[in-house]
Amino acid sequence: MKAAGAVLWREADGDVEIAVVHRQRYDDWSLPKGKLDRGETIPACAAREVLEETGYSCVLGRFLKQISYTVGGDAKTVDYYAAEAVSGSFTANDEVDSLRWLPIADASSLLTYSHDRTVLAEFGRLPADLLLVLLVRHAKAGKRSEWNDDDDLRPLSDAGWKQASALRSLLPLWAPARVHTAPRVRCVDTVRGVAEDLSVDIVEEARLSEEGYWPDPDAGLVRLLEVAAQEDRAVVCSQGGVIPSVVQSLAEMGGLRLDEYPCKKGSVWVLAFTRPFGTWSTSDSPSRWPTLVSAHYLASPLPRP
Incomplete structure (x- = not known):
């Protein structure tokens, strides 16, 4: 049960x-x-x-x-x-x-x-009022081998749209107020419904796409911390080539032990961070940055049958 x-x-x-x-x-x-x-x-x-x-x-x-x-x-x-x-x-x-x-x-x-x-x-064990980011992997898209156009434009599949609809119901339970996404059609469409319900614009994050992240992973991590450090909670949608690295790096920085870093399509990492002391900027010592203190993985947004 x-x-x-x-x-x-x-x-x-x-x-x-x-x-x-x-x-x-x-x-x-x-x-x-x-x-x-x-x-x-x-x-x-x-x-x-x-x-x-x-x-x-x-x-x-x-x-x-x-x-x-x-x-x-x-x-x-x-x-x-x-x-x-x-x-x-x-x-x-x-x-x-x-x-x-x-x-x-x-x-x-x-x-x-x-x-x-x-x-x-x-x-x-931890403060009640933590910063929070909902880190989402985009929902299922059509197979890359069957898509002849620019891969950035590859759309969600029927199953992916079902996952996106489920996320639209699931993510508001944490009351996010902002929506950020890697600039890929499949990422944008995964969280578009959430942004529409919040009546907010989607903020594109080039540093959190696979092509933008890997040339400079540290810059990608800093950008995610900048998103996390804002007062309102955020949804961030990214790709399977980025999310495991981001979660592992943040966990290691915070001394948080995680045995694995799964990342199925449509999944969510609920990431909680300590609040920085006073006004924070990336020029501050890393000891003053938001620190990841909790990371919980939700494998699927789809409800239990």
Whole structure:
């Protein structure tokens, strides 16, 4: 059984409070979570369960942890995200009869289950309000061997358009406000719908195309950090010859251990960075640059069948 949930947080007097819910059916205190509906992605499930159990709409942040345990003899996995409460209020419902907003330490003491405390500890390991980039590989395009025109113009296939449509639903869960892309038709069309929904122009990033990146990878990394350092979250669409190198280099710079760097078409890396101190520029010492502290890979934007 697959499920998803979140550590729902809000700012309170310069600190962070966590929502802990009481489920009358089990008489326990837990983090909001629930099982996936048919045709639902794990991130969408996390956001929906937060809304249903707490009454709060949320914006997802970094991936926290997957917890596995057994319920009634059946194996269950729950994927947890950080999630900021942005609107709403709690009303007792069929699942939850009480909600408490508490500092992290108090929330941990109240939680019934050790696995929830483990998830909350992971949340508390880093600042709640991190910078975030959604690094997307373009969706499926027609085969290069069957395309006789300029490869920059190779369009999405039917399967690629389905992936692009799914991304249009998936990516807003993290509330991006900007859309950047390598200047390739297949990259632009992968995120065009997201940009249209946001009513923003697409910013082309030559440094993040394969031809623009490899002559000077350091310049490509700096450009991605420049995009990340802006206040609003960003979608960045690039190519399979760039993304693994970018993620690996950023992880090594930040001391973040990743065992592999997959990059399927239509996939997303959710990259979270520390905020630079004060006004930041590329002329500053690298120690002051945004640092990658979390990298989570989503293999497909398509919902669960």
